[in-house]
Amino acid sequence: MESASELVPFPLLTTPIESNYRACTIPYRFPSDNPKRATPTEIAWIDLFLNSVPSFRQRAESDPTIPDAPVRAQKFAERYSEILEDMKKDPESHGGPPDCILLCRIREQILRELGFRDIFKRVKDEENTKAISLFFHVIELNDAIEDDDKRLENLVRGVFAGNIFDLGSAKLAEVFSKDGMSFLASCQNLVSRPWVIDDLDTFKLTWNRTSWKKAIIFVDNSGADIILGILPFARELLRRGTQVVLAANDLPSINDVTYYELIEILSKLKDENGKLGGVDASNLLFANSGNDLPVIDLASVSQELAYLANDADLVILEGMGRGIETNLYAQFKCDSLKIGMVKHPEVAHFLGGRLYDCVFKFNQV
Known part of the structure; x- marks a missing residue:
């Protein structure tokens, strides 16, 4: 089922939508650039999307819901690659100039036009099952940490470790298909602090003296990301008396968790009394964000999300797509946190950091 209601601006943005708000973080071009000539940045990002085409084609080929999946998958690869090559020659073709939103949207539109609804469904289901089996072990490890600051840092590290499960990255998709990914090992192997953006110490101070009434968390990937990273973090907020709203995609995109999948996951994790690992989860809400992209x-x-967000005093954008490639510099009327792992060399270069570096950007109002 798709969301049919009209979309509206997110009410907690400080920047007026009609003037200065720009979702995309990295400028692909500037006003002085030739509109008919692709910039080096545009070419680099178009190539990044081109490099991901084979992994998307392979996922589409194995979609059991499409009878002639291999033929349609090849059509997707040819059509999307052709459009990307066109944009290199003329950046204003196909609705350009390109940015990360347009490049993602064209890819999803082609897949849907060819009948593909959720080419990552199988791998999402498998990873969700694995992560659910580990959930209670992970929260037991967190609960055993008595020091509040150390427990918070462990929860944050869990968010980063879970966020590495991202099949939109060609390199990570290749690693995943060969060796899989271990959540606990990823926790241990995170890039050392200081990260490329590291406001964790400031966040700890605010965490210790602030009781947020409501937090909106824009969630990212299925599997370890949502189940072993975000949910333990959200559970800690619930324990502190914060109402938590998890905002997830309306439609499938890559391996992002959808609103409907999120409801199913929580139904498997809550006990008969509605508790999540012993914590009252009655203040844990879900919202369909209306989004259909990574x-x-x-x-x-x-x-629905706009209504729930009106009285929130904390906004969290999790993941490279929502919190780094878009909205890293977005300003809000309340406290905000952008948290995610850098999984594209192009993003690392823009930020002056390292591949698999971590971003923890906290703004307090």
């Missing part, structure tokens, strides 16, 4: 433009969210 990035998000906050100029267009669902009315």
Whole structure:
């Protein structure tokens, strides 16, 4: 089922939608650039999307819901590659100039036009099952840490470790298909602090003296990301008395968790009393964000989410797509946190950091 209601601006943005808000973080071009000539940055990002085409084609080929999946998958690869090559020659073709939102949207539109609804469904289901089996062990390890600051840092490290499960990255998709990924090992092997953006110490101070009433968390990937990273973090907020709203995609995109999958996951983790690992989860809500991409433009969210967000005093954008490639510099009327792992060399270069570096950007109002 798709969200049919009209999309509206996210109400907690400080920057007026009609003037200065720009979702995309990295400028692919500047006003002085020739509109008919692709910039080096545009070419680099178009190539990044071109490099991901084979992994998307392979996922589409094995979609059991499509009878002639291999033929349609090849059509997808040819059509999308052709459009990307066109944009190199003329950046204004196909609705350009390109940015990360347009490049993602064209890819998803082609897949859907060819009948593909959720080419990552099988791998998402498998990873969700694995992560659910580990959930209670992970929260037991967190609960055993008595020091509040150390427990918080462990929860944050869990968010980063879970966020590495991202099949939109060609390199990570290749690693995953060969060796899989271990959540606990990823926790241990995170890039050392200081990270490329590291406001964790400031966040700890605020965490210790602030009781947020409501937090909106824009979630990212299925599997370890949502189940072993975000949910333990959200559970800690619930324990502190914060109402938590998890905002997830309306439609499938890469291995991002959808609103409907999120409801199913929580139904398997809550006990018969509605508790999540012994913590009252009655204040854990879900919202359909109205989004259908791995990035998000906050100029267009669902009315449901906008209503729930009106009285929130903390906004969290998790993942490279929502919190780094888009909205890293977005300003909000309340406290905000952008948290995610850098999984594209192009993003690392822009930020002056390292591949698999971590971003923890906290702004307090």
